Amino acid sequence: MKFKKVALSLAFSASAAMTTAGAWAADTIKVGVLHSLSGTMAISETTLKDTVLMMVDEQNKKGGLLGKKLEAVVVDPASNWPLFAEKTRELLTKNKVDVIFGCWTSVSRKSVLPVIEELNGLLFYPVQYEGEESSKNVFYTGAAPNQQAIPAVDYLMKQGVKRWVLAGTDYVYPRTTNKILEAYLKAKGVGPADIMVNYTPFGHSDWQSIVADIKKFGSTGKKTAVVSTINGDANVPFYKELGNQGITAKNIPVVAFSVGEEELSGIDTKPLVGHLAAWNYFQSVSTPENKAFIKQWQAFTKNPKRVTNDPMEATYIGFKMWTQAVEKAKTTEVDKVGAAMIGQKVKNLTGGTAVMGKNHHLSKPVLIGEIQANGQFEVVSESKVIEGDAWSDFLPGSKDIIADWTAPINCGNYNTVTKKCSGQKY
Template sequence: MKFKQSLLAGVAGLSMVASMALQAADTIKVGVLHSLSGTMAISETTLKDTVLMLVDQQNAKGGLLGKKLEAVVVDPASDWPLFAEKTRELLEKDKVDVIFGCWTSVSRKSVLPVIEELNGLMFYPVQYEGEESSKNIFYTGAAPNQQAIPAVDYLMNELGVKRWVLAGTDYVYPRTTNKILEAYLKSKGFTDEDIMINYTPFGHSDWQSIVSDIKKFGSAGKKTAVVSTINGDANVPFYKELGNQGISAEDIPVIAFSVGEEELSGIDTAPLVGHLAAWNYFESVDTDVNADFIKTWKAAMGPERVTNDPMEATYIGFNMWVKAVEKAGTTSVDKVSAALIGTETANLTGGTAKMLKNHHLTKPVLIGEIQDDGQFEVVWETDGLVPGDAWSDFLPGSKDIISDWTAPISCGNYNTVTKKCSGQNF
C-alpha cells in the first residue's frame, strides 16, 4: 500500500514538473535589465515600465507565435558589475529570449561579454558614444552622428558659439563622446584655449566651484555653451547651481544629451528654462502616433507620467523584435538577428525607423528648448532621417572602419582600407 502511494505521489510529482515545463515552454520570456535603485533609477525605472506596458499590449493582441509574453524583471541597482551578473541570470536561469536593458555605456560594456558568450539578444535604447558594434546587441538609441555632432552644429551655426565647455560624468560615454567632439571642433578651427573639458563622478552634488569655473570661462567675450553628457541625478544640483550663480540660457546655454522629460518631472524647472537638449524624440511632437502612445502610457501608468526619447527607442526596438520573430517564426537569436536587419517600423515623430546592417537605426535629430512646464519646444530638426554610424568619422582609428553584419562581411569593425575585420565584434 505504501509502495503504491509512493508510486502515485511520484507520478503526480513528475506530472507537475512536466506541466510546469510545458507552461514555461508556452511563454516567450522578455528580460528587463534596468536599474530600479541607485543613481540611475531616476532614468531607468521608466524604461522598465515601458517594456511592461509593451508586453501587456502584445499579450492583448494574442501574444507572439501563439504564446504569451512573460516579462522577467531584475534590478542591477546602478552597479555596473551587477549588470553582468543579472544578464547571466536572465540567460542561464530564466532562459529569456530577449533582453531590453541598460542605460549607461559602462553597464552595457559590462553586459557585452556575457551576452556574446551566451549568445543572447539585447536591445540598447539610449544614446551612446559609438565605437562598438556587437552581433548580439541592437542599438536603438542615437549614435554620436545622430545627436552630439548635430547639437554642436546647431550651437555653432544658429547661436554663434565660439567657446565650448564639454562637461560629463566620468565614464566611457562622456569621455568617448567628448573625444569625438573635441576632434570635430578642432576640424572646424577651434583651438585648445576655446575648449574646456570637465568630468565629475556619478551622483556628484557639489557644483559650486565647477559652475564658477564655467562662468569664468564664459566671460572672455566669446559666445560660450556647455555641451552636457552629465548623467543621472547629478543633473538636478548642476542646473540648480547654474541658477544660483545667475547663469541663464541667454548667457551660457547648456545643451544636454541625457536630460529629458523624465529627469525634469517633479523638479523646479525655473533654472532650466531656455536651456536645450538634443534627442530624436520629444513628448511635445505633434503626430497622431505620438498622441496615441502618450494616451496609452498615461492610461497605464497615471496622468502625471511623461514620455521621453529612450522610451521611444524602446518602443521601436520592441516592435522591431516582434516583427522579426514573426518573420523568422522562432525566437532563435541567430534567426531573429538576421530577420531584424532591414526591418522597418513607425517611430513616434511621424516617420519610419529602419534597422541597418550595422545594428543601428535611421533617426531624425531634434533640438528642444526647456519650457517652464518641464516639456520641450522643438526649435530645430534635421530635414530627414540620419542613418546611425557605429564608428566616428572624426577619430583616426575609426574613420576607415564600418560595421556590417551581413554576408560576406559579417563583422562589427571591418577596415575598408585593409579589407580585414580587426576583431569578432568591436
C-alpha cells in the same frame, strides 16, 4: 521596494492587470528587463522598465507572439556596473530569457557585452551612446554621436557659439563622445584654449566650484555653451546650481544629451527655460502616433501626468522591431532573429519611419528642443533622417572602420583599407 527575479513587475498597480505567470502555459517567450530600479540611475531607468512591461502587456492583449504569451522577467542591477553582467548571466542561464531590453549607461552595456556574446543572447540598448561598437548580439536603438552630439554642436555653432565646455560624468560614454567632439571642434577651427573639459563621478552633488569655473570660462566675451553628458541624478543639483549662479540660456546655454522630460519632472524648470536638449524624440511633438503612445502610457501607469521621453521611444521601436523579426523568423532563436532584424521598419513617434541598418543602428531624425517652464521641450530644429554611424569619421582609428552584419562582410569592425575584420564575426 525590493525587486526579485519574478515573471511580472510589482512596481505599480498597473502590472497587476497582467495575467499571472501561473495561469500561463509553461512554454512562454521570456523577455528580460535589465534596468536599474535603485541607485543613481533609477531616476532614468525605472521608466524604461515600465515601458517594456507596457509593451509586453500590449503584445499579450494581441494574442502574444508565435501563439505564446510573453513573460517579463524583471531584475534590478541597482546602478552597479559589475552586477549588470551578473544579472545578464542569470537572465540567460537561469531564467532562459529569449531577449533582453536594458542598460542605460555605456559602462553597464560594456559590462553586459562579453556575457551576452559568450552566451549568444540578444540585447536591445535604447539610449544614446558614444558609438565605437557594433556587436551581432546587440541592436542599438538610441542615437549614435552623428545623430545627436555632432548635430547639437552644429546647431550651437550657427547660434554663434565660440567657446565650449564639455561637461560629463566620468565614464566611457562622456569621455568617448567628448573625444569625438574635441576632434570635430578642432577640425572646425576651434582652438584648444576655447575648449574646457570637466568630468565628475556618478551622483555628484556639489557643483558650486565647477559652475563657478564655467561662469568664469564664459566671461571672456566669446559666446560660450555647455555640452552636457552628465548622467543620472547628478543633473538635478547641476541645473539648480546653474540657476543659483545666474547662468541662463541667454548667457551660457546648456545642451544636454541625457536630460529629458523624466529628469525635468523633478526640477523647478523656470530658471532653466531656454536651455537645450538634443534627442530624436520629444513628448511635445504632435503626431497621431505620439498622441496614441502618450495616452497608452498614461493609461498603463494610471497617471495622467506621467511624461514620456526619447529612450522610451527607442524602447518602443526596438520592441516592435523585435516582435516583427520573431514573426518573420518564426522563432526566437537569436541568430535567426538577428538576421531578420536587418531592414525592419517601424513608424517612429515624431513622423517618418525608423529602419534598422546593417550595422545594427537605427536611422533617426535629430531634434533640438528648448526647455519650457512646464518641463516640456519646444522643438527649435529638426534634421532629416540620419543613418546611425557605429564608428566615428572624426577619430583616426575609426574613420576607416564600418559595421555590416550581412554577407559577405558579417563583421562589426571591418577595416575598409586592410579589408580585414578585427573582432567578432558571424
